[in-house]
Ligand SMILES: [Fe+2]
């Protein structure tokens with residue numbers, strides 16, 4: 001896969017020069033003349049490396065790159081700076097906002113070298129993320145081992161939730177956190193006794209109260225593991241209901257974090273279509289029918305509508321392609 005590199009500079013001359021310099025390199029080039037356009041590109045694409053000028057109208061390169069730290073943490077940052085602004089460039093490096101800087105005017109080989117080094121660094125970032133992801137996923141799978149009837153549930157919830165998030169136009173790093181939150185939404189179930197979790201009879205009130213605690217137990221785990229706020233919100237609030245009758249906090253409507261409202265819809269759909277020890281799963285149409293009745297009560301109506309839209313689009317894609325390989329790749333394309 002060709003990595004995506006974004007160059008930000010308000011000088012048309014510099015951008016033209018860079019475009020020619022990298023014409024034969026095996027990377028996808030993106031250009032922006034200001035920070036606003038650059039941020040838009042970063043929201044829409046998984047940018048491996050940003051090379052930014054420092055002195056630009058509106059926002060300095062140093063400030064722009066430090067903003068990127070929260071928006072796109074894996075993206076590697078290179079600052080271009082003229083000698084006169086060396087002090088601020090060095091400060092940016094010392095506070096580890098940027099990976100390296102290129103002195104302006106630069107030589108072609110210096111810029112190409114810096115970009116290639118930056119792309120190698122990006123690979124290291126990706127490898128580290130992959131290791132972290134593996135840990136999160138294996139935790140989610142441990143819970144599914146405890147409750148075999150929910151095997152694959154977390155993955156499917158992640159698939160549906162990230163589709164909704166993409167349809168909403170949320171930035172890709174938020175989508176990724178929603179994927180992690182979906183994997184872990186039920187991690188508190190680790191504290192529930194197996195005979196209650198796997199029972200094929202209806203629950204006593206006491207048992208149900210016990211099960212309901214999984215969202216708070218899970219939120220504790222997520223806090224202690226220092227997971228992001230998005231993941232914590234999903235774990236704690238995925239059983240809140242739009243009309244305020246859910247748990248653990250009885251939040252309603254927009255009080256419920258958006259990411260938790262998204263995962264609730266995905267979670268409910270998967271629970272409805274999956275076989276449980278005590279009942280057979282509903283057909284997709286049957287689940288849609290039930291969800292229409294939950295719309296505006298248990299579930300956020302706007303998110304339900306968006307989910308229906310995603311499902312229809314996806315069904316069209318599946319029918320159009322109609323091959324198992326495509327289905328497989330769709331199931332694993334969770335952003
Ligand atoms: Fe749950």
Ligand SMILES: [Fe+2]
Nearest residue numbers: 153185186267
């Ligand atoms: Fe669930």
